[in-house]
Amino acid sequence: MAKNSKIIEREEVVIRFSGDSGDGMQLSGTLFSDTAALYGNDISTFPDYPAEIRAPQGTVGGVSGFQVHLGHSEVNTPGDFADVLVAMNPAAIKANAKWIKPGGTIIYDKDNFTEKNIEKAGYVKDPVIEENLDSYSIIATPISSLVKEALKDFGLDPKTVLRTKNMFALGMVYWLFDRKLKYTEQFFEKKFAKKPEIAEANKVVLRAGYYYAETIEALTPVIKISPAPIAKGTYRNICGNAATAWGLLAAAEKAHLKLFIGSYPITPATGILEELAARKDLGVKSFQAEDEIAGICTALGASFAGCLAVTSTSGPGLALKSEAIGLAVMTELPIVIIDVQRGGPSTGLPTKTEQADLMQALYGRNGESPAVVIAASTPSDCFDFAFKAAQIAIEHMTPVLLMTDSYLANGSEPWKIPAMSELPEIVPPFADRNELPFLPYKRDKEKLSRKWAIPGTQGLEHRIGGLEKTVKGTVSYTADNHELMVKLRAEKIERVADTIPDLTVYGPESNDLLVVGWGGSYGYLITAVRELHSEGYNVSLVNFNYINPLPKNTSETFSSFKKIVVCELNSGQFANYLRMKHQGFKYEQINKIQGLPFTVKEIKEQCIKILEDK
C-alpha cells in the first residue's frame, strides 16, 4: 500500500468508535486495538454499551461506544477525551460531543444524518453547528452509499451490505494512523471461513475505506505512534474477564486440582463462565446453574468433594449468594467468589461500572462472617489476583471474594504472558490418613486453617454443616464454644495478612498528599498522580488490592503523608472502612457515582484543590 509522505509522530492518541448498538462498533474497536497492540503500542480499551441488546435505533440510549488509547509510552487508562471520534449517526455525536478533545477529528456517516435521525438524536438541524464543532476537523463521509457502491457486484442483500459499513470506517481510521490491514483481513478469513464471499466483502469495504481516506487526504498529516519501549517477551491482548478465568485455570493447574465453576449468567460477569465453559480441554467442569444460589451451592459441593471451586457474579447475584457464603465461612471450605461490580443498587446500571459492592462483600452476611476480600486493578492483573484468590482460598481454607468491575472486565490491554513455571505451587492442606481420628475443625497452628478431607478417602469420614460445631465436628450450642469458634474464624482471616505483600507507594514515600485507591481505579489514579508529579505537585499513590485483611504496613504508610484522599466509584465505602480499621488519620474523599470510570482530569483538579486547601 502506498505510504503517505506527510507523517507526524505523536506520543499517544485516543480514538472512540461510536454508533448504534447494532453498528458493530465493538468489533471495529477491538480490531483496531489488536492491530495497535500487535504493532507494539501500549493500549488500554474501554467498551461502553447500552444494557439493551438493540435499544431503539438512532437514539442516544442506543449508542454503543468503544474507546481505545494507544501510546508510545506506558498507557494506563482508555483516556478521558478522544482525539478522533467515529460517529455512525447523529445520536453518536450527541452522546460523545463532550468527550472529544477541542479541535479533534470527527468522522461521520453523512448518509445517516437524515432529518429523521437528527431529530431522533434530539437535534433540530445540524449537530455540528448545534454542538459548536465547526472548529473541529470534520470528515463527513457518505459511508453507506460508498459501501453500497463498493459491493454492488457482490449480489449480497442490502442488509448484509450495510452491515459492513463499520469496516469502511475502520479502514479510514487505519489510514489516519498509518496502520496495516493484514491482521484485520486475517480475522475475516478466519471468522468467515465458511462464507468466503462475506470475508471478501468485508475486505473490499475495509480497503475502500482506507483508500477513500487516502484519496481525500482525510487528515494531514497522518499520525504515527511508534511502538512503546516494552519489555521483551510474548504478549497478547486480554480483557479482565478472560484474565480472571485464566488465573483460575492457572491456580487449578498449580494446585493439581480440578476446576469447577457453578455460575448463573449475569452482566458483566458472564464472560468468565463462558471462558471457562470453553476450556473442557483443560478438564474444567462448568455448570450453568438454575440460579445464583445454585451457582455457589454447587461450587460449595464441589469444594467439599475436593475441587478448586468458583462462582462468578455481579452485585445482585452476590446478594443472592450471601447465605451460602456464610455456609462456606462456617464449613471453612475453599471457594472463590468473583464479583464483577456494576452500578447498583438492585438491577441498577447493568452495563456500567461502579465500586459500590465493597460493603456487601465485606459484611453482607448474617452473623460474624469474615471472609478474605481482594480486588484486581487492571484488566491483565485480574489473572494475578484470580490466581492469588484461589491460592488464599485453598491454603487458608476460606471463601475469598475477588472484586473486579465492569470497566476491568470489558477493558483490555496488552499483557506479557507469564510462563507457568514462574508461578508458585499451591499446596492444598489435605488431611493426613495416618492422623486418626480426623477432627474436622482441628487447626493449623500458624494459619489456624483446618484440614481438607476429601470424600472417598478411607478413614476420614466426617460431617460438616452450617450449625456451630466443636473441634470434633459435633454440633454445639454451648456459649463458650461459639465465642471461641467465632474468634478463631476471625483470627484465621486476620492471619492471611502474614502472607500478603506490603503496600507499594508510587512516588515518594513521604509527601504532601497520598492518593488512595482500591481495585479498578488504579489506571486513572496512577496517570493523574504521574502527571501531577511532573507538574511539580508533591503527590504519591497507593492502590489497595488486599482489602480484608489490609496489608500490615497500612498505618505506617499513611503516617508519612500530610494529607490522604481516598478515591473510589461510590459514596465513600473504602474511606469509611479505613476510618474504622485505621483511625487517627483524616481521610478526604473523591467520589464519583455516574456508572463511569474517573477521568484523569477530574482527579487532578480535585487533588490540586485538596493540596491548596490550608
Add this chain to the structure above:
Amino acid sequence: MEVSQANQISPKDFKSDQEVRWCPGCGDHAVLNSVQKALSELGIPREKFAFISGIGCSSRFPYYMNTYGFHGIHGRASAIASGVKIANPELSVWQITGDGDALAIGGNHFIHVVRRNIDINIILFNNEIYGLTKGQYSPTSERGLVTKTSPFGTIEEPFSVGELVIGAKGRFFARTLDSNVSLSTQIYIEAAKHKGTSVVEVLQNCVIFNDGIHETVTGKEVRDDRTLILKQGERMTFGKGNDKGLILEGLKLKVVKIGENGINEKDILIHDATEPNPGIQYMLANMRYPEYPVALGVIRSVPGPTYEKDIENQIAEIRKTSKIKNMDDLLKSGSAWKVD
C-alpha cells in the same frame, strides 16, 4: 460407581457416634434404619458415600451416618449434592430432604436436579407439615389443613411429588412408607442402582405436629385395601384377599374386583416401571384414596444419560482433539506476539 460384593459391612457400621435427637416415635428413626440396612447391602465402601441435606428435621440425617456428610442450608441440598456428584462421579451421593426443603424453598433446585438427571438418590420425607418450625402447612399439605399459619384451613393446592418429578422429566420415582422397613430397604437399593436422579417419597409421620396424617391409608387395619404395592412385571393387584386390581377404562385407571362383572386376573394391568412413556406411571403416582389405593414401590425407573457422565465424556472427547493440553499452551494460543 462400581457396585461390588466384596465389602462386608453391617448396618451398624453406618451408625455415627452422634446421639439421634429426633422425637421418640418419629418416622425418621425407621427411615434411618432402612437406609443403613440398604447401604450395607450395596457392597460399596463406607467412604464412598456422601449424605447431603438442607434444613428441617430430616436434614439432621447426615449427622447420624458414619459416612461423609454435609448439612447445608435451607432448600439447597439438591444444588450442593449436584456439585459433589459432578465433582466426583465415583461417590454414591444421597440427598436427604423434606416436603418444605425440597418443594418450597428448594423447589427450583429440586426440579432442575431431576431434569439434569444427575445420579443422586433423593429421599424426600413427606409429612405434609413443617416440623422444625413447629407446625406450619407445607406445599404438600391437603387443601383445608388447619395449622398455625392456616388457622382457617389452607387455600392452596398441594403438590403431588410424583407428578412434579415426572413433570420435571424425572426418570426414577418410588414411594414408600416410613414404617415399612423391608419395602423401604428394597426401594433404596433400587434407587441406588438406578443411574440418574432417583426420587423416593417417604410417607413419613410427624408424631408431634401432624400425627397420623397418612394413617387413613397406611393404618394396619386398612393398608392392604388402601395401598397398592407395585412390582415390576406383575399385575397390579391389591386388597386383603389380593382380589382387587387396576384396569384401564378409556383414558383413566379404574379399580375392579377380580371375579366380578366378568373381570378375571388377566384383565389386570401389568406394571412396567421401565416404560419411557410416563402416561400410566403418572396416573399411578397420582392415585389418591378413596377413589384409588395409594401406589407404593418403584413407579418409574427409566434409564437415561446422566449429567456427570456426559460432562466427563465431553471433556474426554474435547481433550482428544484440542491442541491445548495445559496452561502454557493456552497462554500462547491465538493472537499472541513476541517483542524482542
